[in-house]
Amino acid sequence: MSLSHAILGFLQQQPLTGYDLKTQCFDISVANFWPADQAQIYRTLDRLEEQGWVESELEIQRDRPNRKVYHITEAGRAELARWLITPQPLPIHREPFLVQLFFAAQLPDETILDLLEQQIAAHEAQLHAYEQIPLPPEVMDNDRELALARLTLDMGIRSETMYLAWLRDAAAAVRRLPARKREDGE
Amino acid sequence: MSLSHAILGFLQQQPLTGYDLKTQCFDISVANFWPADQAQIYRTLDRLEEQGWVESELEIQRDRPNRKVYHITEAGRAELARWLITPQPLPIHREPFLVQLFFAAQLPDETILDLLEQQIAAHEAQLHAYEQIPLPPEVMDNDRELALARLTLDMGIRSETMYLAWLRDAAAAVRRLPARKREDGE
DNA sequence: GTCCTATATAGGACATATCATATATATGTC
DNA sequence: GACATATATATGATATGTCCTATATAGGAC
Structure with a gap:
């Protein structure tokens, strides 16, 4: 799925939280060709962690909700590398x-x-x-x-x-x- | 949903079965901008019938499976007319x-x-x-x-x-x- | 005899996406 | 005081879409 791999792509550049991914990554740079819902990003992060492609640490904050900072694992990098050279299907247009x-x-x-x-x-x-x-x-x-x-x-x-x-x-x-x-x- | 209204649009022209809709309508004329899965067409027809926008008659056939021929109702025509003048959202591109x-x-x-x-x-x-x-x-x-x-x-x-x-x-x-x-x- | 295609409908399972809401705190506006 | 916004995560419910399989008969290809 492209959403998983877009998340891996961003995490390969730097560790990020779900909130960062939504507000700083998806809504800004790839909303154009891969819009992503907040709830879907969080659930996909859960799944990526289950699969061992990312890991997270809880970052305790005062005055603000705690952050769960995700980083990519070696297995995640390998999966991203594999996907990046896989021919992609044509987009499905629904207008x-x-x-x-x-x-x-x-x-x-x-x-x-x-x-x-x-x-x-x-x-x-x-x-x-x-x-x-x-x-x-x-x-x-x-x-x-x-x-x-x-x-x-x-x-x-x-x-x-x-x-x-x-x-x-x-x-x-x-x-x-x-x-x-x-x-x-x- | 556009799939429902595309089906209503085809049924306004003539009565059709789910099979007709898939093979003669969707796969040929609108696959380009609204591809539709066979299972989804059948399930959408069920829902349209529940809503009273279409009705069906079973057509008994020898040597072939029976056909369930759907036609549009007055309520269906009204719904289609309403939808046809409703401004549509921009397509969502996922590439x-x-x-x-x-x-x-x-x-x-x-x-x-x-x-x-x-x-x-x-x-x-x-x-x-x-x-x-x-x-x-x-x-x-x-x-x-x-x-x-x-x-x-x-x-x-x-x-x-x-x-x-x-x-x-x-x-x-x-x-x-x-x-x-x-x-x-x- | 086996396999594929055509005709025809339908359900299970799953994947993907959206919407609304809950929780919690700080800051700013009306 | 009420409301909105920003920060942050998470769940329930629902909508939408895909894939696979089952059922049933006929005809053609190999």
Whole structure:
């Protein structure tokens, strides 16, 4: 499972708590292509510990809840190394909006265009959010990790850009659509 | 849930069995953006019937297993109409390969390039599969359903095309990557 | 004779993901 | 005083999705 291996990946860089993983790792750097729920992160850490791929120490804190700091084990490093060279399956796309559009033939054109506009606004916001993420320009780059992070961000930006172009072309196509057949009662 | 509404969408066009839905509907037209497992389709039909959105009749067959033919109810049509004008959330992307690439910094460049090549081959195959799907050209088109189906297919083709361009650029970027830091034992 | 495919439905088991809530303390805001 | 936010972990319940298997008959391939 990719969530387990993403956690191993982060833990290989440094020891972290479940809270760190959620707020500093997942929500920031990989939310784009692997969003993760807080509860799922904690339960996956439990499972990783059972499997011997990570270990934890309780760090007692005053004034705050205690932290459970996880670090990767040798077995965990081996598992990560194995997974990192394993060919990955293509992503499974599930797009509610495409389902909607596929079955939208009975709707008036104006309604379809409204739905398209709403998607355009949402994807514009997403693209804008990606573009705000500061990563130093490539020329400055002598850090492999940073360069790879940039590649994944670039994928997000291209994906949203492509989606927006398609949405605008789809709107144009909807304006050229033949009229609906009249239903009884209309 | 989109699966329920996709089923309602197909049943609005005509009565169908679970088997029809799997083999004639999902696997052919919407597998691209909403793949569906056979067991899940049957269980969702049960639930739709409980909710009163579909009804079924058992059709006795000789020489073959009996068919349970589902049709949509008025309540089902109303639910579909409601859902069709409800703004849909952005799709959630979970891409194992991007997770892999994100954590690939310790791998030798050649290994990363191999992984990219493997993804390129897979996406090329997917693109090729999409391009084989015959849909009449737009000029011939006076069918709203067909036009909308074409839009969703176009999305698939653009998506794969974009992905391939990114993969090739990513390979070029990997060739420009700074050298790895030597690990102990290497 | 055995195996595979097609037609057809269905359940068990499991994996994965989400949502809500509980607990506990400190700090800041209205 | 009430409420929200940050820090931190954890569980229950539920939703969603996948995999495997069972059942039953017919036809074709080897």
